[in-house]
Amino acid sequence: MKLHESTLWPDDAAPAPALCGESERAKIIGAHGFASLNEDPELAEITGFAARLCDAPVSLVTLVEAERQRFLARTGVDIDETPRSTSFCAHAMMGAEMLVVPDATKDPRFAGFELVTGAFGLRFYAGVPLISIEGAPLGAVCVIDTLPRPDGLTDLQRQGLTVLAQAVKRRIQARRESRESEAEHARRNAQFRTLGDWLPDIIWSSDGKGRFDYFSGRWEKVTGGRPPIDIEGWQPFIHADDWEATYASWTACSARGTTYEAEYRLRYADGGWRWTMARALPVRDESGAIVRWFGTLTDVDEKRRQADSSGAVAHEMAHRIKNIFALISGLISVRTRGHEELRAFGENLVGTISALGKAQDFVQFSGDQGSGDLRDLIGGLLEPFAGEGSGRISVEGDTAPVGARSATPLALVVHELATNSVKYGALSVERGRVAISLEPEGKHTVVRWVESGGPEPTPSEGRGFGTRLIDMSVTAQLDGEIERDWRKEGLAVTLRLSREKLAR
Known part of the structure; x- marks a missing residue:
């Protein structure tokens, strides 16, 4: 996933005032899915480097919530959260620039904090605000020392900490976009499955090794059974007289990687058998190896029976018409025999009738209509x-x-x-x-x-x-x-x- 710098909140801009309220912040924090970033190895590397860069014993990536401050990554401390009431980062995230506190005991905003007056003895703090792409304050990337630093950070340290904060924002945004993409992918898959259930055909798929991993909802509605997971699992659903040919055809197509098409009788939930058209297409990767099959099952029972019935009638009609043509041809030959002046005409007429008879072989009945x-x-x-x-x-x-x-x-x-x-x-x-x-x-x-x-x-x-x-x-x-x-x-x-x- 590629992020563009223009999507991040500008470094020198304060948070959007309309998004600084707790209810607005809570919605945006929830959209990020920060739970998946706890102990994130990339963020841990950033805090470790920030501590070394600034020669500080403690470095944190913080997320400031309504009542607490969580540490998404930490170096130099064992705890993973503190109350928001003693959070320096809650102040840092509301600014447009890095917050630097040379000596917390001399800063009236922080002098009374337990982190300052207690055993930890916090003195120096420097934190870069973390702001979402919408402009909501989230937390900070900070370094902490137990010794005051009247001169703060060097220019190089300030620049480095700012760059690291940019990296944290990109990591946070990348995880957010990945989470949204996963949710969108799941939503589209659910929609497609719904469409698959709506279509009159049964839709299925398998991996490249022939393990069936998806059937549309119509499978269980039609067959009354659970979907098979391999080709052998299809046998109870395919008529015994059709099984060997179906199995051989599928095995050959899967081995060659060619399009599969077959007709067989499928067992329905009521115990009856209906003719079904099966089709499948292979999907290959860049190397040409088959990685997936997609297939459909279409009920063609009515058309098959109509075709069989129509075929029988058509065959009988064709046979009788041919007999009539043969009879007419014979009569013409008899009637023109001995009449030299009619021979050419008779032969021509017999030839025409013969052609009509041959044309009869190509007559087909079609009942295909749009549905x-x-x-x-x-x-x-x-x-x-x-x-x-x-x-x-x-x-x-x-x-x-x-x-x-x-x-x-x-x-x-x-x-x-x-x-x-x-x-x-x-x-x-x-x-x-x-x-x-x-x-x-x-x-x-x-x-x-x-x-x-x-x-x-x-x-x-x-x-x-x-x-x-x-x-x-x-x-x-x-x-x-x-x-x-x-x-x-x-x-x-x-x-x-x-x-x-x-x-x-």
Whole structure:
């Protein structure tokens, strides 16, 4: 994580008055998650170096709370907190510059403190305020001595202590941003799992060794059983007549690292069996090794049974039509026999009927129809990223039907684009916007994703997992094309999808 100096509160600026109240400070302190910085090794190294730099027996990184002063890191003392009422740092954090107390016994602010009058015998104190990026006072980086120092610190020591305080602020802010990033990652994962449960397909994933570690909520609803953790665990859920072929197919694909697709009968919670389409895609790291598999299970039982029924009827009709064609051809041959002037006409007509018979072999029945609305699907997928009433994301244009098979890969593509935008693109800043337009183009539907108002994008080398996932989903599963334009104003992505494939 890279921090920019401009994000830190200026060294020569006092805290923001509006954030000096205890309730405001408590909220900001809570947002930092300081508990994870207790005994932090980086902060411990800073206090140790500060003590050596300033030739002081004690150095501290303090966090001043409402009733106490906690030591996030310490050198030269064994205790980890003191009452706020005796805190020098509570005074230091409210200033714009380093607080230096040459002799605490002569300073009316501190002369009566127990740390000064008691056994510890504090005399010298120098502390640099720690202020959050919003301007809230948090504590200080300080050095303490039991001997007075009329001359305070040298210029080098003052400069060094200030630099160390800057390092502490960067460490604190980095931990805060990491904590917020982890929370945002968890939130997005929860949203994606919710989307996965909403989709009609069962979604699953496994690691590179074939250990299954995620199934969407629909698995237990559909099968009534707990998800398997390895390929052998699938056997009770797959029909005995389909198991060997399914096992062999998956083993071969996982060994080769190729896309997996198969149909088998899956056991449902009611004990019945339904035909299911299984698909899976491998994900590779930079070296080409498979690190993860993502897969889906789609109920195709009704279509399979319809296809079987339609196929049987079609086969019977084709057979009868061929018989009729054969009969007609025979009659023509008989009727034109002995009539030389009709022979050429008869042969031509027989040839035409024969061609019709061959064409009959290619007749197929299709019941594919769209089961959803593209605009509504995209809008629903992006709703968690938009923010209530923000108007940051718009979806406009002519919609198109979306079928169950296409909904899953399309959801993965849209989610990946949105996630990348939140991390690196327009949605990473408050003023950023994303406009999605839908346009018919011949036999295709064109989806344009245009970002604006965000940071200037950096062209991708195309080796990242997200890029490969989008490319594989668009080209392999949606039979489409993808174009990226790394404009200065923001990333623009164009998806050109087959309307026919989209509706399946």
